[in-house]
Amino acid sequence: MDLWLTLAVMAGAVFLFVTEKLRVDVVALLVAVSLLVLGVVTLPEALSGFSNQATVMVAAMFVLSGALQRNGALIAVGDLLARIRWKWLFLLVMMSLVAGVAAFVNNTATVAVFLPLVLAATTANRWAPSKFLIPLSYISQAAGVCTLIGTSTNLLVDSMAREADAVGFTLFEFAPLGIVFVGICMVYLMTVGRLLLPDRGVPGSATADHIGRYVAELLVAEGAAVIGRQRSEVLPDGSNDVTVLEILRNGAAVRGDDVRVEAGDRLLLRGLWQDIDATRKSMKLKFDHVARDLDGDLNAERLHVEAMVAPGSHLIGHTLAGMRFGHTYRARVHGLHRRQLGIRQPLDQVPLHVGDVLLLDAPVKAIADLRIDRGLIVMGSRAQRKVDTTKATLSAIVMAAAIAAAALGWMSIVASALLGCVALVVLRLLDPDEAYEAIDWRVILLLAGIIPLGIALQKTGGAVLAADQLINLVGHYGPTATLAAIYLMTSTLTEFMSNNASAVLLVPIAIATADSLGVDPKPFLIAVAFAASTSFATPISYQTNTMVYTAGNYRFSDFVKIGMPLNIIFLITATLLIPRFFPF
The missing domain is CATH 3.30.70.1450 (Regulator of K+ conductance, C-terminal domain)
Known part of the structure; x- marks a missing residue:
């Protein structure tokens, strides 16, 4: 009975993840509570996600990344991009810089930093941003698999593997294969990808207008x-x-x-x-001329500004009326652009989502406040904050020290990351409130809520059942074919639901499959981690895809056309190379 209850909860979770009827963090908590109420997991098991190493580590990495972002450590990178005048060189340098950063800094935060920089540089050069934004998203994902801390998915797979089978990964164990993936991604985007990328025009020119x-x-x-x-x-x-x-x-x-x-x-x-x-x-x-007290000087110049709701924004889940948006930003919302335009209510009553673009009517003086707000990404030319050189340098040193301490074996990566967070606050590179704001609590709750599902799959035999079915289908072709099947399953699921959720579902199956075949589980776990962290074929599969989907004025079919071949290339590469780097 516990097995059937677990499978029913899992089926409901997959349905909600795919249809997005509820937010992913709400679905994850609903999963944990359902398993607890049904008696499938115990109370300590239901709450174990909150004390899990992956959950704590992801929160710590958000804080370390937030310090780099807040103190302007990456703005010099934007200045370098702005000086390049050749398209091919701009694309190559941009991907190289993003790859170097995203391997150690959360890739969603990396894209949030680079997005306005790329938009500003391409617009200044009269280039179509659509030629560069999909590469920005794709290379950030590919780079994230190079280290254990590159994505939350790597940390989650590592944590679940350690708890289930005492198998774990070191900080740079992913690097050899990850670097190959980055190289393939860059070559593809510099050659075939450049031909497939659409030209949606230059913002503000005769060939382009407002986004979507x-x-x-x-x-x-x-x-x-x-x-x-x-x-x-x-x-x-x-x-x-x-x-x-x-x-x-x-x-x-x-x-x-x-x-x-x-x-x-x-x-x-x-x-x-x-x-x-x-x-x-x-x-x-x-x-509707609401908030007349915002008018001020009626003769003052007013602009239409497009501003995107950023990942981790304080605006997410709130309505314009509820947060008194007009008074907060001295701007009126004239239009709302959303990937799925199923809006049937007054605009000021619509809860905002990440990736939403607001078309704002605002005086010139209000633009400065919009540009410095971390919850919004201004889609036009974006003035950058002044860099605090001392704080930016110290933030980078703290991040590097935390990584070095773990790489040299002086302490665990969790301990070194937490020590780095404490150092940031003690050195006043971040105040405590800024540290809390840097954490994307939706990701934390997603991890904490979905981990009990993996525990339930292992306890009830669901993972063994799925592994047996998989082996019956492809097991007689050998472990390499089975590895390819696991990679394909994970990749397909990730295109339509949260990458962390798909990893939680596949990790127990991967471990059970390895046990049934009598081989090392590491190759299968690597396949799950890499497949769940590289989602190219749909704009809804990863937050970075959603961000550039809106900003680049792409169509859904653009991601299918450009991303599907890259998914297939990665599948073939993983099948051939994972057994070489991680023998069965």
């Missing part, structure tokens, strides 16, 4: 031409692909074929921004 499709909320003023029209009659001929999503009245959608537009209603429209704006002008609709 927006949802805008427009007020029907007295005397507007649409008053009295039914929903199907609202848009005039020639409105291109603008769509009426809802008619909002008193904050709620009104539906029905006989509903007619009234003065004071709001129309929720979706389309390219230039089409929405043309429709607004032709129909004499207005942006």
Whole structure:
């Protein structure tokens, strides 16, 4: 019965991860609580994720990475990029720098730092950012597998392996194979990838406009031409692909074929921004002029600014109304762009997600506040904060010392990372509040909540059952074929759900498969770690993909076209090389 209950919880978790009906951290906690209530795991086992080495280590690495980011240690890198005037050299240098950083700094934080730098440099040179942003995401993922601390997935696999089978990895044990993956990724993106990357134009030029499709909320003023029209009659001929999503009245959608537009209603429209704006002008609709006290000087120059909700942003999960966005940033939201535009409510009531882009109407003076806010990434030219050379240097030294102490065997990587965090606070390179803010607590809760599922799979025999089925299918072809199957399973799952969740599901199966075949589990664990950390074929598979998807104005098919061949190349490479570096 425990086995069937575990499989039912796992199936529900996979469904929720893939459909994104709930946030991944909420799903993970729901999994842990469900297994505890059903009696599959004990209370200590349900809470073991919070004391797990991987969870603690990931939190510590967020703090160490946050110090580098906050003190401007990487801004000099942006200055170097800005001076390059050849596209091929810019791409090569950018990927080399990102690879060097992402091997030791969380790759999501790395992309968050490099994204505005690349946008600013490409726009200044009149190059299409879409030619460079997918490579930025892909190389950060490939570099993350070079060290044990490069991604949270590597740490998670290591921790689960140590607890289950006393098999672990050293800090640089991944490096030989990881460097090969980075080299292959760079060669592919410099050759075939360059031909496949789309040209979406230069922001602000005649060949490009605002990013993607927006949802805008427009007020029907007295005397507007649409008053009295039914929903199907609202848009005039020639409105291109603008769509009426809802008619909002008193904050709620009104539906029905006989509903007619009234003065004071709001129309929720979706389309390219230039089409929405043309429709607004032709129909004499207005942006709702909320927060009139923000007007200030009516003659002051105002700008449209596109700002992305950054990973780990304090805005995530909150609504514009709930956080009094207009007063906080002295800006009004005119439109919202989201990867999945299933918005059917007033914009100020929509909980924000990572990767959302807000089209803001703001005075020039307010732009500076937007640029320094860590929760937003301004998509246009982004002024950089002044670098505190002393703090930036000391932050880099602390990070290097923490890595060196673990690499030389003086102490465990967890101990050295925690000591590094303490050093940052004691040296006042970060204050305690900044250290807490640097941690992406959604990732921590995801790890803590999903680890009990791996324990349940091992306790109930679910992992052995899956391993037996896998061996029945491909085991007679030998351990190499089985390794390829595990890599393919992990890679496929990761394209549609959290990489950490897919690793938790596959690690017990990998260990059970190795036991059944009577071989060393390390090659199979390496396959899980590498496959879960390199997700190229969809924009929803990894946070870095989601960030560049929005910023580069890509289409879903761009990732399939460019990422799928790279996934296949990595699968073949892993199948051939993992047994050479980690014999069975």
